[in-house]
Structure formats: C-alpha cells, structure tokens
Amino acid sequence: MAGLLYKDFVGIKGKRIIWTLIGCTVLLIIVRLAFPGNVAAATETGDVRDSFVVMLTLLFIAFGFVLPSGWTAAICKNDEKYKTRQFTRVLPLDKNAYIASKYIFIGIAVYVLYSMETMWIIIFNSVAGDNASRELISAFSQFLPVFCGISLLLASIELPFFIMLGVKKGSVVKIALLEGGAFLAIVYLFFGNLKVFENFDINVFVSWCQEHMVVVTLYSILSPVLNLVVFLLSYRITCRVSKNREVEIDG
Amino acid sequence: MDKKLEAKRLLVYLAFAFGFTWIVFFAYILSGNIWAADGEISGMDQFVSLGMLCPTLAMLLARYVTKEGFAVTGKDSMLLGISFKDKKWLYFVIAMLLPWIYFELGNGLFLLFSPQAFDADYPATLGIADNERAILYMQPIAMIVSGTLTSFAAFGEEAGWRGYMMPKMINLWGVRKAVVIGGVIWGIWHWPLTYVGHNFGMEYFGYPYTGFVAMCIMCVFMGMILTYVTYKSGSIWPAVILHAINNASPSILQYFINRDKLTGWQADSVISFLIYFIPMMVIGIFIFSVERKQIVML
DSSP, X not given: OHHHXXXXXXXXXXXXXXXXXXXXHHHHHHHHHHSOSOHHHHHTOOOGGGOHHHHHHHHHHHHHHHHHHHHHHHXXXXXXXXXXXXXXXXXXXXXXXXXXXXXXXHHHHHHHHHHHHHHHHHHHHHTOOSSHHHHHHHHXXXXXXXXXXXXXXXXXXXXXXXXXXXXXXXXXXXXXXXHXXXXXXXHHHHHSOTHHHHTOOHHHHHHHHHHTHHHHHHHXXXXXXXXXXXXXXXXXXXXXXXXXXXXXXXX | OOHHHHHXXXXXXXXXXXXXXXXXXXXXXXXXXXXXXXXXXXXXXXXXXXXXXXXXXXXXXXXXXXXXXXXXXXXXXOOOOOOOTTTTHHHHHHHHHHHHHHHHHHHHHHHXXXXXXXXXXXXXXXXXOGGGTHHHHHHHHHHHHHHHXXXXXXXXXXXXXXXXXXXXXXHHHOHHHHHHHHHHHHHHHTHHHHHTTTTTOSOSTTTTHHHXXXXXXXXXXXXXXHHHHHHHHTSSHHHHHHHHHHHHOOOSGGGGBOGGGOOGGGGOHHHHHHHHTHHHHHHHHHHHHHHHHHHXXX
8 A cells, every 4th residue: 555655646746846845944934034024014005905815824824725726637547658557456456455555545635635724824823023014824724624524525525526437537527527616607607696795795704604603613523524524425426336347348 | 573673763752852843942942932921821821832743744754764564554654543442442431531521530539628719700701601501511522523623732742742752662661661751751742831831831940840840740650541552552642642631621610610719729730730630640540550560561
C-alpha cells in the first residue's frame, strides 16, 4: 500500500508541491511580519479589500481547495499511462488495494491541505491585531471544514468515474455533471427568486449563526462525519462495481 | 542493535527538538508576550503553538543527519501506517473517547474536593443562554470531531516524541525507565511556555517551579497512555488523535465549575490541575501495570 501511495505522490509531482506549500508558508510569515496589523485599518478606509495580506491568505487557501480536484485526475491518468492497475493485479496485494490507495491518497491530501490552511490562518492572525480583517479571516476559518468536506465530496463523485471508466470518459462525465449544475444555475437566474440575493449581507448571516449556535454546533459535528460516510460509501460502491465488471470481463 | 548509534540518534533528535522549539518559545517570551494576557488566547499565542511542529522537524532532520532513512511503516520507521486488523481499530476508538472519560471523571473529582465550585447557572455567565444548553451536551462530541480534524499540531509533537524518541529510549533502557525519563524530558520541553502562564497562569503557589514539576508529572502519565496506544496499534495516529482531543479538553462538567467561588489552596491552578488529572494518572498506571511486558516485547 505504501508503494502505491508513493507512486501517486510521485505522479502528482509531490516533492515540488511540498516545496511550494512550504514556500507559501514562509512567504506568508515574511509578509505577515513585514505588514503587521491591517493596512485598511491603518489608512482608515475601512475597506478590507485593501489589505494585501488578506488577499494573499485567501489566495493560498483557495489554491489549497482547488488542488485535490486536480489530483484525482492526475493520479488516475498517471496509472493509465504506466498501466499500473494491470501491474497491481499480478502483485500479492489485496484485490481492493488499488482502489483503496486512491481514496487514501486523496484523504491524506485533503487532511494535509486542511492542516496547511489552518496554519496559514494562524500565521495571518498572529500579528493582525483586533480589526476587521482578522474578524473576516476568523469567520472564514469556521468554514474551512465545510470547504474541505466539499473537496472530499467532489473526490467521492470523481474517483468512481475515473477508476471505472478511465480518465477520458470520466472527465466527460465530470464535465457533463458540471454543465448540468451550470444549466440549473442559469435556469434559476432566469426563473428563480433573485430577490433573496438583493439584500444579502454577510453580517446578517454571522448574526444568524450567533443566534443559532445549537444548529451551528450540530452542523459542525455532523458535516465532517457525513462527508466521511459518503467518502467511504463511494469507496465501497467503486469496489463492488469494479468487482462485478471484472467478473463480466473474465466471463 | 547498535546501542551507541541509537543513543547518538536520540541525542541528535533532542538537540534539534529543544533547539528549534525553544528558539520559537524564547523569541515569544523575549518580545514581551504572556500566555493569554487578556484572558483570551491571542493570535500570537496561537502562532507560538506552531512550535508544536518542531519535534517532527527535529525527527526528520535527525533521520537525515544520522542516515536512518524515512521508512513509513515497520521496524525503525516513522510509524505513520494505519492498520485496523487484529482489533487495532479499538485503539483509535480508545484514543477518541479516553480524554472525554478522564476529563469528566477529573472534573467530577474536583467537585468532590470543592463542591462549592458547582454553579448550575455558570453557563449563563459564560454567555450560553438557557435555550442553548444543548450545546454543552454536544460539546465533547464537537471537541472529538474538531480535535481529530485539526490534529496536525498534535501530529507535530507525537511524530517526534512517540514516533522517534520513545522507541529509541525503550530500546536503550526498557519501557519503565523510558516512560519516566521520556515524560520528564517532554515536560521540560514545555517549560518556557509554562513560565509565561501556559496551563497554570502565573499566580499559583511556588510559581514557576511547582508549575514545572506539575507539567513533568502530567507528561509522564500522559506519556504512558500515548506510548501504550502507539505500541499496541503500531502507529502514531491514535496518539495524535488522543493528544489533540486531550488539548481540546472535552467535558460537560467543566461548564458548571465556577472557579471564582474558590479560595485558598482550592483556587490554586497547579493543585486543581493535578486533581483534574488524577483519573488520567490512574488509567496510565493501570494500563502500564497490565500491559508493560507486551510493550517490551514489541
């Protein structure tokens, strides 16, 4: 299993990614220490978008969310190129080891990225002082588990297609699903109730969260657990379908 | 096994672990910071907590410098693998539930010593309205979930202490001595932060020396449990999870303990800390008296 995971690590150019993540962390520490406090607060513009450090932190975090989705395709593509799956069939491995390695790899990747993002937020907050940008980033940090959960859910949908249909067909299915989502969004834009967004205020949402702490706490407990259950279900389904397909092929 | 080489590797690791972390801790102290100076953990306090990652950095460097290699699983490895076979999943469950059990027992014991501290209306003082009381009962589960998710800082410590230092010490001195010496070293590693108020504040009897001793005692007993789950599961992950959840201190009873009602020795943070941890110490001693020989065999 360790070998399969290492192969995937090499497949996504893991060493380069690790150095990039370390580089981002060091850069953020330097920028944060060079610009303590908040630029917007110092200039009294009251506009947090002025803060270069806020944008840099958010950019890194966004970068962290996008990566796992790219990796699911990359590790499967790499295996197709080197015919790894066929090769693992002749090795003394558990029959589900190959599929398990893909899920474990993405699980580890999401955990590592989540840890890095939490660390970046801690670095940002270190000398931020008490100001609007710190509140913004702190509020944002509450949603990190949700965003990471989405990464995991996306992988739960993508991996079965990539593993069972191959990257080419899997990508077609992925694009079709995304286009379906986009189509629904467009339909909503034309026929849905857009007034909901007219008065959208982040502060109202924050107040709602503060007033409904029971719901928020319950959600914070259940959402990671549910995400993991879906991830495991996806793995089980992929194993089951994959086994049936092999039986069909073998006759 | 080459004991001389093992000792050399251990010393290299300790030099790196203490060197890196204490640079961070002393930079924090010398720039005039005090832990939770305004009653709340500040951004800088959180930042210095990243010093918890230094033992892992030290372990990686020690492996590199002493040419030990970076095996993920197996003998002399970093113990990063996870296996649920042979009922090893049980140690993950233990890691998740044990801190809640000993914190709840510890708080119960504390209330036995200081019953006047019990305050049924204290949650309201903490800003939890009566209609939000359900949060209190969900809190330990929330701590277990969030502790497990945000366990990277605990990983930073455990990959070094349990994943590298303890196996070396057990090979050199046997499990009994290793747990005591390892625990004391781990406790000493915390001293700079203990000095600026981490864990006990700065207003207790015998500051800072009693705090230093209490930290070492806690680390010895905590180390027993962490070493036990590491060896039984063959992985550092149960120890990582246990450590992270322990740091989140899950307990329902803690929200009903009003420390403002305490006076004299009962208000002393070091004494109350030791009382809180008596159940954890008993569990640690029990586990070790029953399972010690198995750990030697591994």
